[in-house]
Amino acid sequence: MIIFNTLKADFYRIIKSALGFYSIVGLMVLGLLFAFLGKDTSALETLESGLGNGTLLLPVFLTNVFVIAWGHEFSFRIVNNSLISGMKRSQFFISKVLLTFILTLFFVGMYTGSLLLGTYFFSGGFEIMSVLKVIALQTPLYLAAGSLGILLFNVLKTSYVCIAAFISIAFIGDNLLGNVISTYFSQYDFILDTLFFSNLRTVVGYEALSQGTLQLMMVSSVVYGLLALIVSFSVFQKREFK
Template identity: 45%
Template structure:
């Protein structure tokens, strides 16, 4: 597994495959750090991390294309399996790399946001910023597993990307409307929506322990479902 990760990291760094995504996240962090009107420093951080729920997830498409789309399109996975790498090991390493790059993207954006706010509005509690980031991280991992599932189930990377973007932009709004209108008995599901909860966690001190528990337990459940389904699809997939 370590050899696979090393080769992937070398390929990503050598090819500058995530350069534009990281540059874009840095610019977004700079933008939200400057466009804050007279908001206090820590509130600006909260707003910036809350606004990140949509566009950071969209930037994660670059991760899926690099980690999964490249492997399938260029038949890298075929060669790896031919040389005796177990499917389970290969899949685990790719999921781990997906998580690592998700963490990197969030760290880049948060750092750009934090530095900009610190320079333009003054100091704030770094511990509070890290707390918000760490609380959001499991939900972003769950979102990344949705992307992993799509790129394993759908053979076309472009189609998988389109569906992922659609889920981000209109998925939760559509789900909320359908559940509220036709399935009122299932309205508890509205409290488990990932992108909504990512935004809510920036004000975690205002949330009850029960709400926080529901947020994290639902993220774990969604993540595990996507992970297990992705693995089963990958395990049964024919590579020729």
């Protein structure tokens, strides 16, 4: 009940202050733009291109989610006030994790929804089931990215450092790690199939992937996400709030 009430208060704060409004508008415009740019190709090709290209820019917008869910709480002493009022740390942490995941899926949904509508308008109808499968495959990967954001905001503490770290990992982290593994640890190249930022784009072409590879991608995203949350909670439990 406490967690539910905390989420209600968070949603009221977000709606009242229009937090994330410009990011949501930007995501919708981006989706429509990709749909417009692909108007001369088939609807399915436009959607696959948009779902793939969107993964290159969505991490930038997701940083706004982390600021809303975690940066605001640490900057304005919300954590302190909540704990002083008798709320358990575990309850507070769970409520913010749920808020992060809900907002992450909402942001992704706004982009995907505008892409779908734009594609239907500019290119015509398409086979919805194949598109829904891509979206379903991307969902745990986006949640893993959300868990990484939670980890960074709990470990690094300073919002602008966390944002810079998240964007850096999203844009160059997988490539850097992939090069290191390929060059020095080629016997562990299976790890390349577990890099969830790269996999966000890879799963768009899921039909070309083996069942084993897809399973590894999905399971690893869940494992990475859980590990990030466990470490985050451990840090949060021991953190002193002044």
